[in-house]
Amino acid sequence: MKNEDISIKMNSLKKLLKGDKRVIAQTISAVENDVSTMILETIFPHTGKAYHIGITGPPGAGKSTLVNVIAKKLLEKNNKIGIIAVDPTSPFSGGALLGDRIRMTDLALKDGVFIRSMASRGSLGGLARKTNDAALVLDAAGMDYILIETIGVGQVELDIAEVCDTTVVVLVPESGDSIQVMKAGLLEIADIVLVNKGDRDGSDRLLMEIKFAFELREQKIGWHFPILKTTATKEMGIAALVAEMKNHQAYLNKSGRLEQERRAKIMKRINELVEENIRSHLRERIIKKEEMERIVDKVYRRKLNPYNIASKIAKSIIKPRKHR
């Protein structure tokens, strides 16, 4: 790298740390496209201060509106807010999601607010990773709160939830039977459960159903999560919601669980990175293409067992165990 490049980068880093919106946007894009971890390595020492809040729920639960009003509430206290909206892009729903984003424009223009959409562009692979990396950039940029909005439909959401300190699960009366299955998975990651569109028919019934379902189940240790009713479009129930978020944050801090969970996340991340490293080593060498094709052919014809051959390949790659 030339000296000139380095000085540009150093200049960018300074601007990023000061929360320059344009540089934040550029850095997130660079992280998304960069296969190396150089940028992340550079910003990492400046992270660890932001508090992460996940907002998740089925499509149409009013998550974007909710994020909007939560952000407004937090802004009153002069907090700096980063928002990441994760959109599983689809030929059907693309329009609707874009609409939600446009409604957010007012907020995006304010000082101290940065909004970013993360699209899956058809493939879910790597979306959780990209989202978490973007959160790291926002963390380095000095955000006090990072709100991550996801549609709760599967593994990706669970992976994103891992980066969040507080997870708010949003349900609506009309979500109905077809997404019951999702709910079940979602409620397991909830620190706060919300029935939004509380002015609609069936919201009280849903509230009761959830309370009933949870009386029969074990709760997370030490924290009995509140089940609240909001009507985001009318900004009803938002103060109570934000208060409960802060309660949860205070609880995590006081009990030492915030530190404990963040250490656990770091350990998990290091293990993932080790695996990624090993995987890239695997890709670039060891098994030559022709060799692999020969193996596949034998397995296809049932002359060879995939379990044995995989074990052999693994042993040929890994250093033998040292006795110490």
Next chain:
Amino acid sequence: MKNEDISIKMNSLKKLLKGDKRVIAQTISAVENDVSTMILETIFPHTGKAYHIGITGPPGAGKSTLVNVIAKKLLEKNNKIGIIAVDPTSPFSGGALLGDRIRMTDLALKDGVFIRSMASRGSLGGLARKTNDAALVLDAAGMDYILIETIGVGQVELDIAEVCDTTVVVLVPESGDSIQVMKAGLLEIADIVLVNKGDRDGSDRLLMEIKFAFELREQKIGWHFPILKTTATKEMGIAALVAEMKNHQAYLNKSGRLEQERRAKIMKRINELVEENIRSHLRERIIKKEEMERIVDKVYRRKLNPYNIASKIAKSIIKPRKHR
């Protein structure tokens, strides 16, 4: 292992290969609970003959009824049928899914049919793996067709779809907006698209919508998937559906794509197994607990970079590259 044990196992294997229902059930349970791959290694040489059909779609699309009538149709030709129903267990939907299973009992009592439910029991991890392993057992047990029923909500379904030769995606008029996102993901894996509950309002409109959506998109090479209408409860449209399944099977066979795709799946599986092997090596050694805690502590305090340390750990495990 004692000689006695081995003779019991050999006896079981014989019974399994003959399609003994009790032994099939025991073997699937054993595979589910066994951490080693010993059973899979034993049965693997006897697999590769079954044709795998995936039936996937949102909850309430009538998949179970559909699987039921498809199986009945295939039974007319004296085929042996294995059915795996993947249930993401939930405190809400548990009852409904159980109801579906009970409706299948008639079929389960017939000769040449084996039905198994795979429950996630709250955790999605490993469900795709377990399902694919169960399919391997049914394959060894001489099933001509293996029908795998899944609720299309995410990554697990995509992983299961990989084991299927033909994937049928089932939609219903009432699925509505809230699952549009799912649909998008689902249609990408479809070889046949089905509008079920074809006697209900909106089924023709949905059929048109799907046709329209797909005119604008690229189709899988060489196979223009049919979009059919069925009413499974009245056994309407089932003959046409089964005919299209066989068309797809014939197409895959004739074009050589069946072999090609199965080879690709084997390659992918071997890579997965290599990674699993390496991961289990990682777990059992290299980084001692105290060492790892020291590293995590340094990373937590931002004194160390997770990206660098992960790269170092990976290098300490992997044999240096040989120049040949």
